[in-house]
Amino acid sequence: MNHKVIIEPFRIKTVEKIKMTTEEERKELIKNAHYNTFLLTAEDVIIDLLTDSGTSAMSADQWAGILKGDESYAGARSWYKMKKAVQDVTGFEFIIPTHQGRAAEHLLYNKIGGKGKIFISNTHFDTTRANIEYSGAKAIDIPIPEGLIPEMYHPFKGNMDTEALKSTIEKYGSENIAAVIITITNNSGGGQPVSLQNVKDVSDICRKNKILYIIDSCRIAENAYFVKHREEQCKDMTYKEIALKMFSLADGTIMSAKKDALVNMGGFLALNDESIFNQLLTTLIITEGFATYGGLSGRDMEAIAIGLEEVFEHDYLHYRIRSTTYLGEKLQKMGISVISPIGGHAVYIDAKAFYPNIPVHQFPGQSLAVELYKTGGIRAVEIGSVMFGSRDEQGNFVPAKMELVRLAIPRRVYTQSHIDYVVEVFEELIKQKHLAKGYKVTWEPEFLRHFTAHFEPVG
Numbered sequence: 001m002n003h004k005v006i007i008e009p010f011r012i013k014t015v016e017k018i019k020m021t022t023e024e025e026r027k028e029l030i031k032n033a034h035y036n037t038f039l040l041t042a043e044d045v046i047i048d049l050l051t052d053s054g055t056s057a058m059s060a061d062q063w064a065g066i067l068k069g070d071e072s073y074a075g076a077r078s079w080y081k082m083k084k085a086v087q088d089v090t091g092f093e094f095i096i097p098t099h100q101g102r103a104a105e106h107l108l109y110n111k112i113g114g115k116g117k118i119f120i121s122n123t124h125f126d127t128t129r130a131n132i133e134y135s136g137a138k139a140i141d142i143p144i145p146e147g148l149i150p151e152m153y154h155p156f157k158g159n160m161d162t163e164a165l166k167s168t169i170e171k172y173g174s175e176n177i178a179a180v181i182i183t184i185t186n187n188s189g190g191g192q193p194v195s196l197q198n199v200k201d202v203s204d205i206c207r208k209n210k211i212l213y214i215i216d217s218c219r220i221a222e223n224a225y226f227v228k229h230r231e232e233q234c235k236d237m238t239y240k241e242i243a244l245k246m247f248s249l250a251d252g253t254i255m256s257a258k259k260d261a262l263v264n265m266g267g268f269l270a271l272n273d274e275s276i277f278n279q280l281l282t283t284l285i286i287t288e289g290f291a292t293y294g295g296l297s298g299r300d301m302e303a304i305a306i307g308l309e310e311v312f313e314h315d316y317l318h319y320r321i322r323s324t325t326y327l328g329e330k331l332q333k334m335g336i337s338v339i340s341p342i343g344g345h346a347v348y349i350d351a352k353a354f355y356p357n358i359p360v361h362q363f364p365g366q367s368l369a370v371e372l373y374k375t376g377g378i379r380a381v382e383i384g385s386v387m388f389g390s391r392d393e394q395g396n397f398v399p400a401k402m403e404l405v406r407l408a409i410p411r412r413v414y415t416q417s418h419i420d421y422v423v424e425v426f427e428e429l430i431k432q433k434h435l436a437k438g439y440k441v442t443w444e445p446e447f448l449r450h451f452t453a454h455f456e457p458v459g
């Protein structure tokens with residue numbers, strides 16, 4: 001029998017209460033949060049789809065591991081367990097533990113970056129770009145053109161444009177390219193997968209030009225699911241084999257364990273180059289912690305080791321990808337424009353299409369995020385001109401390529417009825433479309449402004 005209902009492949013052992021709020025209360029709460037969903041108190045959120053980062057529910061095995069964590073300063077048993085798990089999954093020899101992905105990014109990109117250096121990616125994630133620009137280097141995004149057309153079908157919309165890669169290397173000179181970073185899946189580009197063939201084509205170009213090639217592997221297991229089911233040459237490989245094959249084509253990887261390692265905190269950098277490794281270790285010890293824990297507790301390392309195993313299980317991955325698709329397809333059926341096909345960890349709504357009467361400089365995505373909260377207590381995040389908009393030399397507003405709102409699905413946290421509730425809230429928002437207002441920024445910091453900026457409705 002081919003079941004239509006995707007059941008969660010787990011039973012619930014511990015529950016966490018959700019505080020219910022009314023629309024009247026939420027109108028006040030979002031105003032007090034300066035209309036920025038990052039500034040809300042999490043308790044005041046009913047369904048929290050802000051991020052899939054660090055929000056996973058851990059398994060009973062992981063919780064058991066937490067108790068077994070070895071908290072020794074140097075050479076903890078939990079470190080060796082994590083190191084072995086990372087080596088098994090990635091195939092890389094040298095492993096640097098960090099408290100989260102961006103710490104690994106800061107270590108590596110600060111070391112190899114700096115003024116005059118260029119980084120090239122399918123799409124730099126926001127912390128990746130920020131770390132690169134903070135070092136003084138330049139970050140260039142070259143997704144395939146299909147990746148920028150929200151409703152266009154392509155099985156691997158996360159792919160990098162290899163022709164653009166060649167011309168970008170030629171333009172800046174290979175000696176000035178600090179690294180090529182392939183983000184798998186492509187988070188900021190819609191959680192879209194990258195094919196094994198593309199990882200290989202990029203690898204060939206990097207090797208020919210002697211350029212360091214890094215995989216941002218936050219969602220490598222989710223990507224492996226898409227590859228197995230969409231890429232003919234991989235249909236008989238296991239998810240783990242697909243991941244391992246991808247890693248074998250690169251020089252190193254950075255992973256935020258808060259995604260596909262199914263934990264709440266952690267990250268690592270893995271590579272084969274011993275001299276880079278040794279240089280980074282010194283900085284690690286100054287800024288994060290000793291080489292056998294980085295910024296992590298022994299129990300964190302224990303949970304990462306177990307999570308890296310669990311995430312590659314078929315029943316889990318099938319449920320994970322199908323349930324994200326379920327939400328996306330429901331919204332599509334209601335006529336809402338979403339990035340298609342649906343990505344792995346999130347559904348991305350085209351806010352420019354949802355609110356055509358709000359101009360991009362008034363942030364339609366921000367408006368949709370605010371309305372979702374007011375109407376349903378749902379927290380989402382704008383991925384558009386608030387996050388990626390900029391100003392040119394004359395100070396004119398330069399919008400982002402797309403105005404999206406991301407509904408990120410925490411791993412193993414919400415059930416189908418929670419998701420059906422989200423769908424219902426969207427039905428309501430469609431009815432109230434004409435009432436939505438644009439927003440203006442009233443305060444912003446220098447870097448990563450979406451986290452802390454303040455807004456006000458226009459008019």
Ligand SMILES: *Cc1c(COP(=O)(O)O)cnc(C)c1O
Pocket residue numbers: 053100101102103125127128183184187216218255256257258259266267
């Ligand atoms: C989350 C994420 C990071 C940064 O990791 P943190 O653990 O949040 O610091 C880097 N790249 C991608 C693609 C991510 O999704």
